[in-house]
Amino acid sequence: MKVVVVAGIPGSGSTTVLKGALVDLDYVHVNYGDVMMEIAQKKNLVKDRDSIRTLAPDVQKDVQREAAKKIREMAQQSNIIVDTHCTVKTPLGFLPGLPPWVLEELQPDQFVLVEADGDEILMRRIQDTTRIRDMEKLRDIDLHQEMNRSVAMAYAALTGATVQIIQNHDDQLDETVARMIDTL
Amino acid sequence: MKVVVVAGIPGSGSTTVLKGALVDLDYVHVNYGDVMMEIAQKKNLVKDRDSIRTLAPDVQKDVQREAAKKIREMAQQSNIIVDTHCTVKTPLGFLPGLPPWVLEELQPDQFVLVEADGDEILMRRIQDTTRIRDMEKLRDIDLHQEMNRSVAMAYAALTGATVQIIQNHDDQLDETVARMIDTL
Amino acid sequence: MKVVVVAGIPGSGSTTVLKGALVDLDYVHVNYGDVMMEIAQKKNLVKDRDSIRTLAPDVQKDVQREAAKKIREMAQQSNIIVDTHCTVKTPLGFLPGLPPWVLEELQPDQFVLVEADGDEILMRRIQDTTRIRDMEKLRDIDLHQEMNRSVAMAYAALTGATVQIIQNHDDQLDETVARMIDTL
Numbered sequence: 001m002k003v004v005v006v007a008g009i010p011g012s013g014s015t016t017v018l019k020g021a022l023v024d025l026d027y028v029h030v031n032y033g034d035v036m037m038e039i040a041q042k043k044n045l046v047k048d049r050d051s052i053r054t055l056a057p058d059v060q061k062d063v064q065r066e067a068a069k070k071i072r073e074m075a076q077q078s079n080i081i082v083d084t085h086c087t088v089k090t091p092l093g094f095l096p097g098l099p100p101w102v103l104e105e106l107q108p109d110q111f112v113l114v115e116a117d118g119d120e121i122l123m124r125r126i127q128d129t130t131r132i133r134d135m136e137k138l139r140d141i142d143l144h145q146e147m148n149r150s151v152a153m154a155y156a157a158l159t160g161a162t163v164q165i166i167q168n169h170d171d172q173l174d175e176t177v178a179r180m181i182d183t184l
Numbered sequence: 185m186k187v188v189v190v191a192g193i194p195g196s197g198s199t200t201v202l203k204g205a206l207v208d209l210d211y212v213h214v215n216y217g218d219v220m221m222e223i224a225q226k227k228n229l230v231k232d233r234d235s236i237r238t239l240a241p242d243v244q245k246d247v248q249r250e251a252a253k254k255i256r257e258m259a260q261q262s263n264i265i266v267d268t269h270c271t272v273k274t275p276l277g278f279l280p281g282l283p284p285w286v287l288e289e290l291q292p293d294q295f296v297l298v299e300a301d302g303d304e305i306l307m308r309r310i311q312d313t314t315r316i317r318d319m320e321k322l323r324d325i326d327l328h329q330e331m332n333r334s335v336a337m338a339y340a341a342l343t344g345a346t347v348q349i350i351q352n353h354d355d356q357l358d359e360t361v362a363r364m365i366d367t368l
Numbered sequence: 369m370k371v372v373v374v375a376g377i378p379g380s381g382s383t384t385v386l387k388g389a390l391v392d393l394d395y396v397h398v399n400y401g402d403v404m405m406e407i408a409q410k411k412n413l414v415k416d417r418d419s420i421r422t423l424a425p426d427v428q429k430d431v432q433r434e435a436a437k438k439i440r441e442m443a444q445q446s447n448i449i450v451d452t453h454c455t456v457k458t459p460l461g462f463l464p465g466l467p468p469w470v471l472e473e474l475q476p477d478q479f480v481l482v483e484a485d486g487d488e489i490l491m492r493r494i495q496d497t498t499r500i501r502d503m504e505k506l507r508d509i510d511l512h513q514e515m516n517r518s519v520a521m522a523y524a525a526l527t528g529a530t531v532q533i534i535q536n537h538d539d540q541l542d543e544t545v546a547r548m549i550d551t552l
Contacts, residue, residue, distance in 0.1 A: 164277030
């Protein structure tokens with residue numbers, strides 16, 4: 001079955017757009033962070049979701065690999081949408097969310113990157129008090145989105161998957177959801 | 185023998201520049217789309233060339249793989265220039281023109297990307313009535329060229345090939361052809 | 369042990385920043401160019417360091433491979449910092465400094481890209497008379513840094529390593545060194 005990876009940096013609204021699109025589509029929606037969280041909690045590595053980002057890269061690797069295996073098993077039954085990050089920002093730099101050992105397990109058919117303008121993302125983060133997030137400068141937000149595009153094209157070169165980019169601008173959620181439905 | 189991949193989005197003028205350069209060079213010029221077209225027509229998949237872009241990704245994969253095999257056989261006799269696209273724009277997103285199964289067959293030594301400014305490409309497309317082309321916004325043209333650069337560097341990382349970028353601006357064809365000859 | 373690759377285009381100041389940071393850190397500093405130079409001189413391929421950039425791609429490949437092997441052996445004893453280039457600018461285009469046969473040997477854990485604004489790099493190159501360097505236009509400098517980011521993300525996708533980007537602006541060396549220490 002088809003495996004689609006949907007990604008966006010915090011504040012891009014990727015999860016919101018995805019939920020809107022999945023109302024009308026026959027996909028099983030898997031949040032990669034949730035699967036990682038489940039595995040990390042079983043191993044007693046973290047207490048809350050945002051702490052995963054602060055784990056050492058090696059520990060993140062093991063959790064990622066196990067999450068990929070679990071999702072692949074689910075993909076035998078139905079079309080899967082994996083909600084994740086192209087890169088995770090760590091103190092050591094941008095960590096690829098889909099390194100070789102994950103890509104080999106997932107074998108994704110399509111990547112969809114949800115983006116927004118840097119200033120839109122900045123304002124959304126200021127208004128979002130439900131999750132602890134590192135406040136970043138506009139320049140850092142733009143850089144993160146640029147690096148995600150680059151790594152997505154590398155994932156594409158490694159797998160042959162397509163890469164779709166969808167802009168999720170303020171006050172245009174319906175149009176963005178419609179574009180997501182079209183592309184899925 | 186040396187295998188060089190020359191690529192550019194529709195309107196970049198990559199084929200024109202290449203033809204100008206090949207007058208003075210000892211290369212066999214292979215258009216990847218033509219080889220794919222030949223194979224796709226034998227399989228009764230398409231009627232005209234632009235329709236290849238609308239095929240499902242899986243079908244495109246098979247056609248690409250067979251085209252790569254065929255070109256590799258030709259490369260045993262002489263230096264080859266493959267005229268193709270870094271990515272093909274499909275309804276599902278940017279599809280890598282040289283995914284792993286193609287790269288492994290081709291083992292290219294050099295990539296040459298022919299680019300132009302977005303507004304130049306837009307004007308050239310408006311004037312070109314010989315082929316059916318999706319009209320795109322300036323922003324989409326810039327994005328396509330950006331994604332092609334990224335994927336070209338991923339192809340380079342996967343093969344060790346060099347990546348040359350050549351600007352093909354209006355009214356400077358002679359200079360552009362001279363640069364192409366230098367780089368080949 | 370940990371292997372970190374530090375890279376920056378000529379004039380980025382990557383070596384200066386690195387030397388400042390290594391005063392307080394327990395790493396063995398290996399200059400990839402020096403190791404390549406040592407090997408290339410033994411083979412009687414070059415007289416001075418800048419000439420390596422003018423070697424044919426195939427010859428550069430062999431030298432790179434041997435340098436990677438040598439560095440890997442050193443990494444059995446201590447943490448290693450490899451000072452190198454993401455891409456080397458050659459007449460045939462951007463040559464990846466860490467192609468597959470190098471990445472497989474090195475298995476780096478982290479990439480650190482040292483960058484500066486294009487005009488800063490241009491001025492530093494004008495003032496630097498100790499090495500022969502190709503003078504480039506501002507646009508070419510920006511392009512080289514952009515291509516390095518792309519290829520770094522491809523290296524990351526191939527290895528799972530993190531990619532950190534550090535800006536080394538004029539008159540801020542202390543802050544840049546501090547950021548380098550934090551990231552290492």
